[in-house]
Amino acid sequence: MKKRQPLFHVVKREQAGPSRQILAYVAAVVLALSVGAVLLTVQGVEPVTFYRQLLTMGIPGSRYPWRSVENFIKLFVPLLITSMALALAFKMRFWNIGGEGQFIMGAFWAGFAAMKLGEILPQPLMVLVMTLCGALGGGLYGVFVAALKVRFDTNETLLTLMLNYVALYFLQYFAETKTEWNFFLDANSARPKFAKFPENSQMLTIPIGPFQLNLSLLAAAVICVLLYIYLNYTKRGYEIAVVGDSPNTARYAGMRVGKIVIRTIFLSAALIGLAGAFQVSSAGVLSTSITNDVGWTGVVVAWLAKLNTVGIVAASLLITVLQFGCQAASTAYPSIDANFANLLQGVILFIVLAADFFTRFKLVPRSRKEAVK
Amino acid sequence: MNDPINVLTLFLFNIILVNIPLLYGTVGEILVEKSGSLDLGVEGTMAIGAIFGYLAGCAANSLAVGLLVSFLTAGLCGLLFSLLTVSLQANQNVTGLTITTFGLGLYFFVGKGIGERWPAMTASEGLVKGYASLEFPLLSKLPVIGKALFSHNILVYLGIAIAIAVWWYLNFTKTGLRLRAVGENPGAADSVGVNTLLYKYVHLIVGSGIMGLGGFYMALYMSGSFEGSNCWINGYGWIAIALVIFANWNPALAILGTLVFGFFNTLQIYSGPLAGVFPGPLGWLNAIPPQLYKALPFLITAIVLVASSVRKREGSGQPAALGLNYFREER
Numbered sequence: 253m254k255k256r257q258p259l260f261h262v263v264k265r266e267q268a269g270p271s272r273q274i275l276a277y278v279a280a281v282v283l284a285l286s287v288g289a290v291l292l293t294v295q296g297v298e299p300v301t302f303y304r305q306l307l308t309m310g311i312p313g314s315r316y317p318w319r320s321v322e323n324f325i326k327l328f329v330p331l332l333i334t335s336m337a338l339a340l341a342f343k344m345r346f347w348n349i350g351g352e353g354q355f356i357m358g359a360f361w362a363g364f365a366a367m368k369l370g371e372i373l374p375q376p377l378m379v380l381v382m383t384l385c386g387a388l389g390g391g392l393y394g395v396f397v398a399a400l401k402v403r404f405d406t407n408e409t410l411l412t413l414m415l416n417y418v419a420l421y422f423l424q425y426f427a428e429t430k431t432e433w434n435f436f437l438d439a440n441s442a443r444p445k446f447a448k449f450p451e452n453s454q455m456l457t458i459p460i461g462p463f464q465l466n467l468s469l470l471a472a473a474v475i476c477v478l479l480y481i482y483l484n485y486t487k488r489g490y491e492i493a494v495v496g497d498s499p500n501t502a503r504y505a506g507m508r509v510g511k512i513v514i515r516t517i518f519l520s521a522a523l524i525g526l527a528g529a530f531q532v533s534s535a536g537v538l539s540t541s542i543t544n545d546v547g548w549t550g551v552v553v554a555w556l557a558k559l560n561t562v563g564i565v566a567a568s569l570l571i572t573v574l575q576f577g578c579q580a581a582s583t584a585y586p587s588i589d590a591n592f593a594n595l596l597q598g599v600i601l602f603i604v605l606a607a608d609f610f611t612r613f614k615l616v617p618r619s620r621k622e623a624v625k
Numbered sequence: 626m627n628d629p630i631n632v633l634t635l636f637l638f639n640i641i642l643v644n645i646p647l648l649y650g651t652v653g654e655i656l657v658e659k660s661g662s663l664d665l666g667v668e669g670t671m672a673i674g675a676i677f678g679y680l681a682g683c684a685a686n687s688l689a690v691g692l693l694v695s696f697l698t699a700g701l702c703g704l705l706f707s708l709l710t711v712s713l714q715a716n717q718n719v720t721g722l723t724i725t726t727f728g729l730g731l732y733f734f735v736g737k738g739i740g741e742r743w744p745a746m747t748a749s750e751g752l753v754k755g756y757a758s759l760e761f762p763l764l765s766k767l768p769v770i771g772k773a774l775f776s777h778n779i780l781v782y783l784g785i786a787i788a789i790a791v792w793w794y795l796n797f798t799k800t801g802l803r804l805r806a807v808g809e810n811p812g813a814a815d816s817v818g819v820n821t822l823l824y825k826y827v828h829l830i831v832g833s834g835i836m837g838l839g840g841f842y843m844a845l846y847m848s849g850s851f852e853g854s855n856c857w858i859n860g861y862g863w864i865a866i867a868l869v870i871f872a873n874w875n876p877a878l879a880i881l882g883t884l885v886f887g888f889f890n891t892l893q894i895y896s897g898p899l900a901g902v903f904p905g906p907l908g909w910l911n912a913i914p915p916q917l918y919k920a921l922p923f924l925i926t927a928i929v930l931v932a933s934s935v936r937k938r939e940g941s942g943q944p945a946a947l948g949l950n951y952f953r954e955e956r
Contacts, residue, residue: 425914428914548725587738588737598731605720
């Protein structure tokens with residue numbers, strides 16, 4: 253009687269070199285763009301022209317090219333910081349998918365500060381206060397899940413997911429309730445509408461010719477460098493890696509796992525809240541769609557980059573180019589909108605997830621002799 | 626509209642009509658989670674089932690074709706999820722979220738691409754007839770509950786039938802019990818000869834297919850009118866994930882849970898009329914902000930989640946290996 257045996261068996265591979273991984277990414281992007289091209293052709297859109305417009309993001313030939321760059325930065329910074337922060341949690345295998353909620357809370361409390369103190373404080377101090385309020389708001393919203401996880405082993409994936417929607421409807425309540433005490437709304441508008449912040453709460457900018465460099469970009473760059481150092485060259489960063497690999501090892505080595513988890517998640521959620529504060533401060537007004545889905549997209553970016561700090565900068569640039577470029581290109585095509593970027597993003601990640609397997613494992617064909625035995 | 630009995634009847638009728646798609650999503654997700662997979666792609670899977678099921682149903686002018694295609698296309702999402710997470714060991718959270726991103730992207734891409742040529746549901750006699758209310762003889766003539774319970778379209782009853790069938794399958798059949806073993810401890814199930822790989826694949830595909838049916842229902846409920854800004858599913862996929870927890874991974878309880886969540890969901894629209902016709906006992910309804918009703922499913926679920934982890938109760942239906950990939954060579 254013949255015994256059934258699988259054709260291959262799967263063996264763990266030693267860590268593959270970076271060249272192999274970079275190759276996999278380039279292949280994934282090219283493949284995704286090809287899939288997109290086929291879909292575009294089916295829709296009767298010329299893919300080459302569309303992609304050229306997507307990749308140039310409508311900047312050449314524009315009358316105000318610097319405006320596009322400014323808008324690009326406004327889209328890029330929140331995504332970059334959020335992805336960095338999520339990667340921090342993921343490194344510890346804490347599945348913080350509550351980025352949306354923490355971002356909203358950050359934006360909400362920054363907005364709170366702007367509406368209450370915007371007339372009083374000078375601009376630099378005001379922006380700083382907003383940033384701190386945002387970080388604290390987001391951080392507290394996240395850390396309480398971490399405390400429950402540590403104390404009761406509550407499932408953090410599901411809990412953070414639920415809290416996203418609680419935060420969203422909380423913000424919607426303030427957006428849609430016209431009463432006397434609701435100082436978030438524009439008093440002059442008959443329909444409920446968020447009021448513009450006082451001038452002083454606008455994010456600071458550095459003028460370079462006609463171009464206004466958003467200060468949040470510099471802040472994001474500093475945060476990236478600090479996080480890189482924190483993760484790779486400090487004791488606390490090392491502790492995160494150990495807890496992520498094996499909480500038991502960490503405990504055995506005398507680390508206080510609960511404390512590390514709570515500290516790291518507070519940092520992660522606070523950074524996301526800070527991204528929310530940057531976002532509202534740059535926009536100058538609250539909105540119920542303030543997150544622009546960065547809480548979800550950040551997960552994609554962090555994973556594309558394998559939680560690597562440098563990789564996250566590259567991946568969030570790529571995703572922002574796709575999203576911003578799609579917006580710009582779609583103005584010429586009524587049948588396509590920014591959602592096409594989501595489609596491409598999905599395909600890229602599917603391919604990367606699949607390719608990942610082959611960098612982590614290898615298939616060894618079962619030899620004939622063994623199969624006969 | 627001003628007759629109190631009439632308002633009450635419509636309120637009860639809508640609790641069921643509007644919220645049964647949730648039941649489909651929930652039952653599908655329960656089947657998936659019982660195999661040990663946490664699929665966060667419900668929203669995207671339902672969207673794909675909805676749009677392709679609707680388009681096929683219109684093209685073939687038949688409800689059955691629509692149901693079949695929505696089941697199959699959503700099942701493909703399940704197949705993709707199992708390929709990536711079961712065979713290729715990819716992270717489940719990330720894969721699920723990506724399916725949602727991709728699914729919604731494809732939904733809008735296809736819908737916008739069709740544009741002017743979008744088929745109207747009224748043009749398809751098969752769908753209109755198939756979705757029409759079925760009046761139970763005698764029972765539907767009862768006051769209030771006759772209309773509220775016994776004069777719904779066939780998909781309402783199909784959803785409840787599927788929920789009961791899955792409940793029976795999970796509790797009283799050999800394969801169902803084996804499936805639960807796979808979700809609790811795949812290594813142990815594997816060692817006694819259960820083909821864990823096959824179990825995970827099949828249930829991910831069938832579970833996703835059931836979610837797709839719910840999407841198709843949503844398409845018909847929205848009379849198939851495509852809007853560029855809002856997806857038909859409109860967050861039902863996420864509520865379904867919450868409902869799985871609320872129902873403690875039990876499809877029979879999911880029916881009850883659908884009614885509870887549906888009650889709040891529908892109250893959001895009916896609080897005005899109800900307060901209007903019963904100003905005395907229900908006048909306070911007007912004072913509750915509608916956003917609270919929207920947040921309640923998530924708030925309640927968060928509380929349930931925390932409470933059950935605090936009490937560590939025995940009867941929790943959460944599969945022990947939920948969200949963990951099973952790598953055979955590491956057994």
